[in-house]
Amino acid sequence: MITANKSAAGERVPIREGLLTGPLSRLDRVRLAGCSCTTCGETSLGSKNICPNCGGDAVREVSLSNHGVLWSFTVVRHRPPGNYKGPDPFVPFGLGLVELSDGLRVLSPIRCDIDKLKIGLELQFKPYVRKDDDGREVVAFSFEPASQ
């Protein structure tokens, strides 16, 4: 698990602790982190100590697949409220549930022409670096059409 304990200007941190796995300095090796339960078999998003399905603690951290299929989507037509870090001025974007072979669907921005969005679209995981106001590099994520 990646931790953000000693974050300071110039350092790279995940957008949320426990959400990503792999070396943040090598974006091509970064994956979404998952929690796999050996008791009930469920895999869920993010590193955790307790399975959110059965409550058991026989869990292990796994790297989730970096390929998926668009299960459903929408186009966000208004700037989301709060501290949204997307483009300013706002540009409508795709938001979708990406089904992974690990047995879960992950909510993610979908980086592509909004007219290309379609259920069944093959996607690949796309981590990227965003510069924060305090100079830190934050690793965030999206999905984009496969082999683009």
Add this chain to the structure above:
Amino acid sequence: MSDVVILGTGMHPFGRFEKSYEELGAEAAAAALRDAGVEWSQIQAAYLSRMYLPATSGARILRRLGSTDISIVDIEAACASGGAALRQGVLAIRSGEVDLALVLGCEKMPRGFMDPSMIYSQWQIELGMSLNPAYWSMRARRHMHDYGTTELQIAKVAHKNHKNSVHNPYSMYQKEFSLDEILNSPLVCDPIRRLEICAPDDGAAAVVVASAKRARQLGANAKAINIAACCHTIARYSADFRCPADSMSATAANPGPTEVTAKQAYDRAGLGPRDIDCFEVQDTDAFCEIEICESLGLCVPGEGGRLIDEGRTEIGGATPVNMSGGLISKGEPVGASHLGQLVEIVSQLRGQAGPRQVADAKVGLAHVLGAGGNCAVTILQR
């Protein structure tokens, strides 16, 4: 007769008002007491359903009716807050500790989208996941893909509800929109449009509840409405994709929160969907009503679009839904929404709904569903 009854209801219209939440709530509470024919000083416990109001709002509102030393508790369960609060009132009466209680729902909300930090984590907000309609839209899109539900069917639901609201003085809009106007209103989150979603607003609604015995002592038998069931649950693991979920299981097959809560309520009431004469359900967006009709058992999964095509959910149809105009036309003052539904159902069961009246309505069901999979179902019977 069931063990707990509604003696009276009161409501402040839903909309946007230059009034404090204390004024809105006190007006609804006073109206409910008048309708029930009881004095504030007779009430032994009170519950406030609210989500966006400050601490001890219940006490601050009800102080306006006169000083008291009873227990007044604020309750929150997202869009199902009203059901959770009524359930507490019912349980208190059933326990025997009190026999006359007030359940009030009240909210005063800012315009526009709700404050995301109430529900979402910071990283979700940063990535643009904090728009509630996005979640409804993804459910709609998938339903369209799986069952062939159309944008026209979704628009028809909005058309019906706006049309019903024309006769509801408690509704915010009270305005009929043509299908063209609805289908040409701007997309908020594809495929859901501006005239197909509800807006947060202000409002209050209240019910006075009593034990059946106390109702008899008060000589209020004739107008008492039985609470046949009042259930509140939260969604089981991955059973509901709704804000603020960041993912869902593709393998777990738990029944959804509406199915679970409705089954509980049907079982408790000893009734099924075919025994219900009228429904008020969560129409945060027009698609949501289609899906909930399926979950409540009005049709099999996937057939929800046909209900509106065949006019079955119209006031004159076999299973009327959202006679009040629903949240699409009333707006959703979150804490007050379920109590507002109950005001409508009681008025239907008393035969006082005027142009919105469902002929000979004897049993009505109210349903709410929101963040975190909070769901409440109340069944009333005359």
